Amino acid sequence: MKRFLKLTIAYDGTDYVGWQVQPNGVSVQQRLEEAWLSATGEQLRITASGRTDSGVHAKGQVCSLATHSQLSNRDLVRALNALTPEDIAVLKVEDAIDGFHAIRDATEKTYGYQIQHGYIMDPLRRRECWFVTRNLDIDAMRQAATFLIGRHDFTSFQSLGAERLSAVRNVKRLDIEPHAESLRPEMTIWIAADGFLYNMVRRIVGSLVRVGRGGEQPDWVRWVLEQKDGSLSGQTAPAHGLFLDHVQYCDPSDETCGTADTD
Amino acid sequence: MKRFLKLTIAYDGTDYVGWQVQPNGVSVQQRLEEAWLSATGEQLRITASGRTDSGVHAKGQVCSLATHSQLSNRDLVRALNALTPEDIAVLKVEDAIDGFHAIRDATEKTYGYQIQHGYIMDPLRRRECWFVTRNLDIDAMRQAATFLIGRHDFTSFQSLGAERLSAVRNVKRLDIEPHAESLRPEMTIWIAADGFLYNMVRRIVGSLVRVGRGGEQPDWVRWVLEQKDGSLSGQTAPAHGLFLDHVQYCDPSDETCGTADTD
Numbered sequence: 354m355k356r357f358l359k360l361t362i363a364y365d366g367t368d369y370v371g372w373q374v375q376p377n378g379v380s381v382q383q384r385l386e387e388a389w390l391s392a393t394g395e396q397l398r399i400t401a402s403g404r405t406d407s408g409v410h411a412k413g414q415v416c417s418l419a420t421h422s423q424l425s426n427r428d429l430v431r432a433l434n435a436l437t438p439e440d441i442a443v444l445k446v447e448d449a450i451d452g453f454h455a456i457r458d459a460t461e462k463t464y465g466y467q468i469q470h471g472y473i474m475d476p477l478r479r480r481e482c483w484f485v486t487r488n489l490d491i492d493a494m495r496q497a498a499t500f501l502i503g504r505h506d507f508t509s510f511q512s513l514g515a516e517r518l519s520a521v522r523n524v525k526r527l528d529i530e531p532h533a534e535s536l537r538p539e540m541t542i543w544i545a546a547d548g549f550l551y552n553m554v555r556r557i558v559g560s561l562v563r564v565g566r567g568g569e570q571p572d573w574v575r576w577v578l579e580q581k582d583g584s585l586s587g588q589t590a591p592a593h594g595l596f597l598d599h600v601q602y603c604d605p606s607d608e609t610c611g612t613a614d615t616d
Numbered sequence: 617m618k619r620f621l622k623l624t625i626a627y628d629g630t631d632y633v634g635w636q637v638q639p640n641g642v643s644v645q646q647r648l649e650e651a652w653l654s655a656t657g658e659q660l661r662i663t664a665s666g667r668t669d670s671g672v673h674a675k676g677q678v679c680s681l682a683t684h685s686q687l688s689n690r691d692l693v694r695a696l697n698a699l700t701p702e703d704i705a706v707l708k709v710e711d712a713i714d715g716f717h718a719i720r721d722a723t724e725k726t727y728g729y730q731i732q733h734g735y736i737m738d739p740l741r742r743r744e745c746w747f748v749t750r751n752l753d754i755d756a757m758r759q760a761a762t763f764l765i766g767r768h769d770f771t772s773f774q775s776l777g778a779e780r781l782s783a784v785r786n787v788k789r790l791d792i793e794p795h796a797e798s799l800r801p802e803m804t805i806w807i808a809a810d811g812f813l814y815n816m817v818r819r820i821v822g823s824l825v826r827v828g829r830g831g832e833q834p835d836w837v838r839w840v841l842e843q844k845d846g847s848l849s850g851q852t853a854p855a856h857g858l859f860l861d862h863v864q865y866c867d868p869s870d871e872t873c874g875t876a877d878t879d
């Protein structure tokens with residue numbers, strides 16, 4: 354009998370071409386599907402809540418699959434961790450409802466973006482933080498962030514190449530958490546939404562950083578948003594500062610559940 | 617006129633043979649002395665508070681040197697950071713008293729050792745944490761640690777190869793801090809002493825972990841200490857979990873200041 358499973362995984366995206374199988378390099382998906390094949394003998398497709406780009410990390414990516422394997426979820430966790438390389442970890446394997454689909458059923462995703470700023474970098478944090486060589490004005494960035502919270506057309510923060518039918522997304526959280534105990538000044542920008550356009554998080558981060566550096570006033574971000582023009586935002590922040598933190602799914606009994614797109 | 621300077625530096629030790637210049641690879645000292653030469657034209661020796669081994673990191677290593685350079689301390693910080701690779705950072709350059717010597721004048725050093733434990737590893741923390749595949753009993757480890765605090769002969773926690781005249785050291789702090797917000801269970805073992813024997817921190821960590829895994833009772837550590845035999849302790853914990861956090865120096869007006877050895 355076919356069972357639907359929900360996998361929660363973490364990975365260091367540094368050495369991958371991204372989540373999705375691609376001809377030009379090794380992907381997280383490929384490594385996970387290979388591990389699945391070794392563990393169960395099944396060659397199948399594993400679907401993630403969204404493709405993460407090359408270099409982007411995950412602490413709580415969610416995947417779906419349908420299996421005939423009789424292995425217990427606990428044994429699957431153990432086998433998959435033994436069979437994946439050390440930069441991929443399978444945190445949980447859980448039973449899901451019939452037909453569970455990691456993209457379609459997602460209702461909200463939360464990303465974090467880590468930044469070090471100032472004139473001296475903590476070398477031990479360079480792989481996970483974008484190093485911005487300027488003291489950033491966090492208050493100005495917070496003010497700019499307020500204009501992006503809520504339901505808006507985010508065309509201005511979308512990179513070309515993966516257009517959606519609609520660019521309207523509902524940003525439910527966008528806030529900045531300075532790190533209290535870091536060696537050098539650091540922050541995490543947290544962003545949660547019902548879905549993300551291509552590069553949306555990294556473009557929003559690049560725009561907030563432009564404000565934080567003093568290059569623009571906070572309400573410039575509102576102006577950019579209103580123009581619905583993808584050429585006006587700040588730079589696309591580099592991949593290595595970004596991680597997918599967690600993905601939320603609706604209660605299967607709740608028929609008002611929405612959908613989420615990929616970033 | 618010759619000025620004595622105190623440099624505070626941080627580095628990711630992963631790609632170095634350690635602090636000290638060696639024929640078999642690139643050291644942090646070499647890279648720093650090269651940067652100094654480029655910045656000032658001076659070829660000189662830079663002394664650190666202690667040699668860190670290959671793979672060991674530093675967040676607050678202290679170095680001393682005597683220079684004829686007229687560059688301001690601020691300009692030296694800027695120039696050295698521009699000239700060192702991105703895995704070395706010069707955090708501070710300060711004037712020191714005449715004759716300041718980073719080894720001889722140190723009174724206390726504090727190391728941190730990071731451990732991930734359990735059956736699943738956070739891949740994003742694998743470079744800085746020793747991954748111990750067992751749930752560790754932190755209470756037992758804390759109990760074991762109490763036997764090592766204070767002035768003792770630490771012969772049992774010394775690796776051969778760099779014997780000192782005396783193996784008596786004063787451990788002023790040895791405690792375990794679980795990380796509150798980590799994805800997977802983590803801890804830092806903090807240890808401060810007036811000096812360290814060769815591999816002393818890593819052997820103490822290996823011994824506490826043996827207790828934490830349930831391989832020995834906490835008072836086994838006291839027994840090991842009392843034997844004064846270097847073959848009895850737990851394993852030498854791997855280098856990549858260890859970092860030199862900071863080094864303390866005496867107030868130059870205080871004539872009771874002691875000395876610290878190297879680990």
